[in-house]
Amino acid sequence: MKHETPLLDQLETGPWPSFVSDLKQEAEKRAKNEEGTEFQIPVDVVDDLIGVLELSYKHGCTHWKHGGIVGVFGYGGGVIGRYCDQPEMFPGVAHFHTLRVNQPAGHFYTTKYLRELCDLWDFRGSGVTNMHGSTGDIIFIGTTTKQLEEIFYEMTHKLDQDLGGSGSNLRTPSDCIGQARCEFACYDTQDLCYELTQEYQDELHRPAFPYKFKFKFDGCPNCCVASIARADLSFIGTWRDDIKIDQEVVQAYMGGEIAPNGGAHKDRDWGPFDIQKEVIDRCPTKCMWMDGKELKIDNKECTRCMHCINVMPRALRIGNDRGVTILAGAKAPILDGAQMGSLLVPFMKVEPPYDEIKEKVIEPIWDWWMEEGKNRERLGELMKRQGFQKLLEVTGFDPDPRMIQEPRSNPYVFWKEEEVPGGWSRDINEFRKQHQR
Amino acid sequence: MAFISSGYNPDKPMEDRITDIGPRKYDEFYPPVIAKNKGKWLYHEYIRTGVYVHVAESGDEVYSIRCGGARLMTTSHIREICEIADKYCDGHVRWTTRNNVEFLVDGKDRVQPLIDDLESRKFSGGSYKFPIGGTGAGITNIIHTQGWLHCHTPATDASGPVKAVMDDLFEYFQSHKLPAHLRVSLACCLNMCGAVHCSDIAILGYHRKPPMLDHEYMDKMCEIPLAIAACPTGAIKPAKVELPNGKEVKSVSVNESRCMFCGNCYTMCPSMPLADQEGDGIVLMAGGKVSNRISAPKFSKVVVAFIPNEPPRWPTTVKTIRKMVEAYEQGANKYERLGEWAERIGWERFFEKCDLEFTHHLIDDFRDPAYFTWRQTSQFKF
Numbered sequence: 021m022k023h024e025t026p027l028l029d030q031l032e033t034g035p036w037p038s039f040v041s042d043l044k045q046e047a048e049k050r051a052k053n054e055e056g057t058e059f060q061i062p063v064d065v066v067d068d069l070i071g072v073l074e075l076s077y078k079h080g081c082t083h084w085k086h087g088g089i090v091g092v093f094g095y096g097g098g099v100i101g102r103y104c105d106q107p108e109m110f111p112g113v114a115h116f117h118t119l120r121v122n123q124p125a126g127h128f129y130t131t132k133y134l135r136e137l138c139d140l141w142d143f144r145g146s147g148v149t150n151m152h153g154s155t156g157d158i159i160f161i162g163t164t165t166k167q168l169e170e171i172f173y174e175m176t177h178k179l180d181q182d183l184g185g186s187g188s189n190l191r192t193p194s195d196c197i198g199q200a201r202c203e204f205a206c207y208d209t210q211d212l213c214y215e216l217t218q219e220y221q222d223e224l225h226r227p228a229f230p231y232k233f234k235f236k237f238d239g240c241p242n243c244c245v246a247s248i249a250r251a252d253l254s255f256i257g258t259w260r261d262d263i264k265i266d267q268e269v270v271q272a273y274m275g276g277e278i279a280p281n282g283g284a285h286k287d288r289d290w291g292p293f294d295i296q297k298e299v300i301d302r303c304p305t306k307c308m309w310m311d312g313k314e315l316k317i318d319n320k321e322c323t324r325c326m327h328c329i330n331v332m333p334r335a336l337r338i339g340n341d342r343g344v345t346i347l348a349g350a351k352a353p354i355l356d357g358a359q360m361g362s363l364l365v366p367f368m369k370v371e372p373p374y375d376e377i378k379e380k381v382i383e384p385i386w387d388w389w390m391e392e393g394k395n396r397e398r399l400g401e402l403m404k405r406q407g408f409q410k411l412l413e414v415t416g417f418d419p420d421p422r423m424i425q426e427p428r429s430n431p432y433v434f435w436k437e438e439e440v441p442g443g444w445s446r447d448i449n450e451f452r453k454q455h456q457r
Numbered sequence: 458m459a460f461i462s463s464g465y466n467p468d469k470p471m472e473d474r475i476t477d478i479g480p481r482k483y484d485e486f487y488p489p490v491i492a493k494n495k496g497k498w499l500y501h502e503y504i505r506t507g508v509y510v511h512v513a514e515s516g517d518e519v520y521s522i523r524c525g526g527a528r529l530m531t532t533s534h535i536r537e538i539c540e541i542a543d544k545y546c547d548g549h550v551r552w553t554t555r556n557n558v559e560f561l562v563d564g565k566d567r568v569q570p571l572i573d574d575l576e577s578r579k580f581s582g583g584s585y586k587f588p589i590g591g592t593g594a595g596i597t598n599i600i601h602t603q604g605w606l607h608c609h610t611p612a613t614d615a616s617g618p619v620k621a622v623m624d625d626l627f628e629y630f631q632s633h634k635l636p637a638h639l640r641v642s643l644a645c646c647l648n649m650c651g652a653v654h655c656s657d658i659a660i661l662g663y664h665r666k667p668p669m670l671d672h673e674y675m676d677k678m679c680e681i682p683l684a685i686a687a688c689p690t691g692a693i694k695p696a697k698v699e700l701p702n703g704k705e706v707k708s709v710s711v712n713e714s715r716c717m718f719c720g721n722c723y724t725m726c727p728s729m730p731l732a733d734q735e736g737d738g739i740v741l742m743a744g745g746k747v748s749n750r751i752s753a754p755k756f757s758k759v760v761v762a763f764i765p766n767e768p769p770r771w772p773t774t775v776k777t778i779r780k781m782v783e784a785y786e787q788g789a790n791k792y793e794r795l796g797e798w799a800e801r802i803g804w805e806r807f808f809e810k811c812d813l814e815f816t817h818h819l820i821d822d823f824r825d826p827a828y829f830t831w832r833q834t835s836q837f838k839f
Contacts, residue, residue, distance in 0.1 A: 027769040031617055032582025034624030039527040039616045041580035046531035058461055066531070069606070076605035076614065077768040080734030086609040086724050093470040102607060118607065122480035127552040129486050131539035134550070138532035138539075144463075147532040151552055154602065154651045161529075161607055166460075173465035176475035192480075196554060199496040200487065201511055201519060201561075208496065210483040221477035241749035245554050248754050249655035249747045256749075281792075283503035284593030288634040290791050302792060304751055327751050327792070334500040352649035354719055355689040357826050358756050360655075395686065 021047065022064055023071035027078065043070050046147050057142055061112075061164050065146045068112030069162065072104055090117055090165050092172040096227040098183030099168055115165055116146070120184035121158040121175070122192050122217065125210035126200050136179055144171050155234070156194030157184040182221075188231050188396075190223040195237035196244040203333060204326065205239030206257025206342040207370035213237045215374055216382075229386075230393035240338065241326050247350070247361070252399040253382065254347040254361040257370075259339035262319040263328070269335035270295070270315045280331050299328050343369045346381055348411065349400030359400040364411065366422040381415065388414040488549035490519045490563040506631050507589035508568065520568045521559050524575060524587035525598050525623070525630060528556035529606065529616050537578070537586070545571040555598045555640075557591050588630065594637050596629040596782070601643035602651040604662070610720035611645035612662030612737040613766050619643055621770040622660070622778055629782065636789035636798070639782065640746070647719050657795040658778055659742035659757045664718035666736035667711050668729035672698045675708040679726035687725040690715045717823075739764045739774050743781060743807075744796030755796045760808070762818030777813070784810040803838050 021044065031040045047066040050059065062068070072083050087101020100118040107114035121137070137158065141147055146162035153159040163171065175181045184192035193216055196202070198209030216235060217224065223233075236247035239257045247254035272278050273293060279286055280293045295315070300308045307321035308328065315335075317328075329336045346368060347361030368376060385399065388410070393402050403411055412419055421427075437444045466472050484492065494513035501511045507523045526534075538558060542550040545567060551559045560571060575587040591597035599622060602608065604615030622641065629635060642653035645662040653659035675681065685693045692715035698708040709729075711722075722729045741764065745757030760781075764773045781795070788810055789798035799807040808815045821827035 028617075029582075030769045031620050032580070032584065034583075034620070035585050035588060035627045036620055036623035036630075037525060037527050037586055037588065038580050038582050038584040038620060039529040040620075041582045041584060042527060042529070042531050042534050045581070046533045049533050059458055060461065063458070073606055073614075077617070080766050080768065081732035081737060082605045082608060082611050084605075084607060084609045085727055094474070094476060102609070116607070124481045124486055125483035126486075127554075128483060128488075128491070129550055129552075131542045131548040131550065133481065133486065134535055134539050138535050142532050149530050149532065149535065150528045150603075151526075151530045151535065151556065151558075152528065154600065156554075169465050169467065169470070170463040173463040176478060177464065177473075179481075180478065181481055182476075182478045194554075197551075199498075200483075200491050201498060201521070203498040203500055203511070205496075214480070214483055218479045221479055224479075225477060243747045243749060243754070246652065246655065246747040248749075249745075250652040279502070281593070282501050282509070284633055284638075285791060286503070286593075287506070287632040288594075298791060302751055325749050325751055330750060331792075337499075352644075352652045353654055354648050354721075356824060358654040360754055360756075 021070070022067035023074060025070055025074040028070065028074050040070070043148070050147065059142075060144045060167055060170070061146065061162075063112075065112040065116075065162060066148060068110035069116075069146065069148065072106060072110045072113055075106065075109075084116075087117060090168060092168055092183070095183065095225045097186040097189045097225055100186055102162075113162065116162040117165065117168065119145075119160040119163070119168070119171060120153065120155075120186055120192065121160060122182050122184040123152055123156050123158050123194070125195050125213040125217075126197055127152065127156075128200070133179075140171065140174055140179065144174070155184070155191050157192045183225070185224045185232075188227040188229045189225065189233070190220050190229070191232050191234045192224070193217050193235040193237070194245060196239050198237070198239040202239060204242060204257075204329065204338060206259055206338055207239065207344060209237040209239045209255075209257070211372065212255065212370060212374060212377075215372065216378070219378065220382075223386075229390060231396045231398050233386075233389075233399065241324055242330070248347055249358075249360060250350050250352065251361065252349060252351070253385070254350055255344045255377075256347065257342065258324050258345045258367065259342045260367055261339040261341040263317055263322065263339060264337040265315055265317065266335050266337075267314055270332065271313065273332050273335055278334055282333055299331050302327055343367050344377075346377075348385065349398070349403045351398045351400045356401060356404070359404075362400075362403065362408065363423050364415065365417065366420060384415045385411070486549070488519075488547065488561050488563070490517055491561070493517065494519070503593055503633070504568070506595060506633055507592050508572065509592060510565075518563065518565065520562050520565065522562075522568065522571055522575065522589060523553065523591050524558045524560070524589055525585075525591055526556060526558050526587070527616060527620070528598075528601065534586070541571075541574065541587075545574070553598075555591075555600050557598050558587065588627070590631040593633040594635045595631070595633050596626050596635070596639050596641060598630075599623060599641045599643055599660075600651055600653075602645045602649075604645040608645060610648065610723060610732075612664045612718075612732065613645050613660075613739050614768065615643055615645045617769055618660060618739070618771045618774060621772075621775050625775045625779055626782065635782075635786055637792050637794050639785065639795060641778070647717070648721070654742070654756055655745035655747045655754060656757050657743065657745065658781060659745065660774065660778075661740040661742060662737065663740045663763065664720065664731050664733070664737050665763070666731060666733045667692075667713040667716040667718070668720075668722055668731040670708060670711065671728035671730075672706055672708040673700055675726070675728045676706055678728050681707060681709060681726075684709060684722050684726035684729060687721040689719060689721060690717055692716050693722060734766075738766050739771070741774070741777060741781075744799045746794050746796055748794075751792070752794075752797055757796075758804075759819055760811070760813055762816055780813070781811045784812075805838050
């Protein structure tokens with residue numbers, strides 16, 4: 021290896037896959053270059069990446085600077101500039117920019133396509149990736165400014181593939197595995213994710229928003245893609261009819277013939293399955309009971325938390341009248357504390373081409389946020405600043421107790437003049453006829 | 458290293474330009490058994506940790522073998538994944554939302570040879586390339602950010618602490634013995650690219666020293682108004698400063714008591730670096746969740762205000778996380794998430810059971826929501 025790495029070497033042992041070992045094999049592969057690749061960035065880029073990381077381990081802090089504005093022509097996002105603050109020691113990573121590559125929904129791949137990505141990235145970049153970044157993109161870590169347009173050209177011309185979002189724009193939407201391989205999914209997360217990504221390409225590539233904006237698509241209230249915690253608009257699958265029950269299979273669970281929760285607890289002895297203790301008593305609305313040998317559910321009282329379905333997936337199934345619940349305004353803590361998504365649309369059907377979602381939810385909210393949002397103000401912060409009523413006003417949804425945790429405990433209602441009979445214009449002289457000074 | 462053009466002509470950037478085409482469409486990558494049975498799955502079942510079957514209405518089955526992996530992955534490793542997927546999975550593979558790799562096969566007889574192969578592959582240093590696990594009531598992969606490997610504002614590394622913590626928690630990755638699943642996440646600064654704030658256990662990098670001011674270069678390298686505007690707490694003001702040589706320059710001053718150490722100023726202005734070997738370290742948060750199962754989603758709470766960075770293996774962080782995991786394993790009821798357990802027994806009992814010190818840093822004093830976290834009842838436990 022080009023650099024001594026006594027600290028990083030200690031991360032090669034232990035069972036969990038070692039990123040250090042992986043980086044070292046990549047550095048060796050490039051040095052040997054058995055394929056005869058005409059590397060377009062320094063051959064020893066990965067050696068220098070390991071070297072600068074070792075230096076950070078020694079110094080206890082980073083050696084990367086924020087880049088200037090780099091990108092591809094006509095786009096304001098998709099590339100993040102990155103420069104090393106020790107370029108003489110590590111010339112291979114002096115310029116080391118990131119590209120975000122818009123992942124296919126559901127993160128399914130063919131090996132043919134993955135190899136095409138690898139070929140491009142070995143040739144014009146470092147060969148180091150994230151599979152995947154936090155938002156969901158394929159991340160290409162490390163290339164030079166001159167290669168950015170070349171990569172974009174090859175990606176669009178040969179791979180039929182576009183970049184993802186960064187900066188104050190629509191970030192690359194992402195989804196859970198959904199109906200592709202999950203019996204809980206209440207709508208086609210992949211299709212909605214793909215269609216909205218295509219519909220809003222301009223918003224994704226050309227920053228025109230006050231700050232970042234995220235869509236995430238969870239097929240059911242288990243929320244495997246964490247939309248409720250981090251998406252400005254969170255689409256969570258749900259249903260409004262009855263949970264389907266197969267009573268014979270309920271008996272099979274009760275008789276111990278089928279492991280509860282798909283066997284997710286089987287490495288510990290929790291005793292025999294107890295439907296009363298594990299399902300009925302844990303139901304948050306207490307809307308279930310046993311009637312003799314029959315499991316009963318008062319579906320009207322069910323809040324679809326998924327617990328009973330998770331525990332007995334072969335006996336209980338999601339309803340047939342399916343759609344989404346849409347929540348708005350989630351974000352990580354910076355600045356004024358973290359926000360969960362707040363429920364805006366209790367139920368909406370999800371049907372291609374998804375016009376109702378686009379026209380009644382997304383676009384009115386964007387119009388409001390783009391008009392009123394301050395620089396670097398997320399939707400959730402604007403909602404806090406201007407109030408939930410304003411969100412209702414711009415979207416036109418009727419107020420509904422399903423939107424709140426509880427009613428307000430202060431009576432300080434900002435009544436509007438038109439809500440008060442006779443309005444606010446009064447004659448003080450008329451008043452004085454009845455009331456002396 | 459001769460430059461090879463892709464065909465792009467820098468003099469005519471719009472020539473043959475293709476833009477706004479978006480991602481590849483999901484369904485061109487579906488394995489046939491997925492394409493055929495999409496939306497018609499009946500149920501799933503774990504065969505063992507990391508291996509599960511989904512059964513469709515048609516009677517078709519798909520077996521998924523889930524493998525942990527560093528999200529930092531080279532093309533050498535991806536090509537090895539491709540080689541395996543070609544050999545056993547007809548050229549298909551997928552990733553999960555938490556950076557695991559999943560190999561899918563459509564028949565039970567195809568499972569064991571794949572498992573044997575995956576378990577036999579190790580990196581040169583001895584770690585598994587494809588450890589199988591990460592399902593059910595256990596601990597799956599840690600989602601994380603870039604850290605010292607590729608970010609300009611981290612207060613800790615990401616890949617290193619993740620490797621150290623997962624090495625220690627590996628038994629839970631490969632078993633279904635916890636009361637419920639336990640999600641661990643890491644973000645290397647408080648901007649939280651990783652949105653770790655709703656995790657059962659969150660590892661968060663944190664700076665503790667305000668930015669240094671490189672006055673001589675401030676006005677040359679930065680748009681000072683942008684640096685001022687970037688501060689979330691309004692701690693930065695314009696200032697005129699006299700350099701040691703007597704020259705007066707335009708710069709900024711920082712009200713250090715208002716600094717929350719986010720590094721947003723440094724993002725705007727390289728003359729305001731704040732990283733520091735002694736100042737930087739790790740905050741541990743606990744008790745968050747995103748699922749709506751049984752109880753509503755919850756934020757993680759700060760339970761350890763600071764642990765110094767201890768590269769290369771962060772032993773105090775690793776040990777403290779293990780204490781929490783073991784206390785949860787012993788104390789929680791079946792199906793109870795870490796945060797639900799903490800709320801049931803009370804936070805005073807949580808600190809006792811986890812053997813964590815309670816310090817003043819853990820009492821919220823940041824703006825209005827702080828009040829709602831103080832205890833407004835006479836009910837507490839001795």
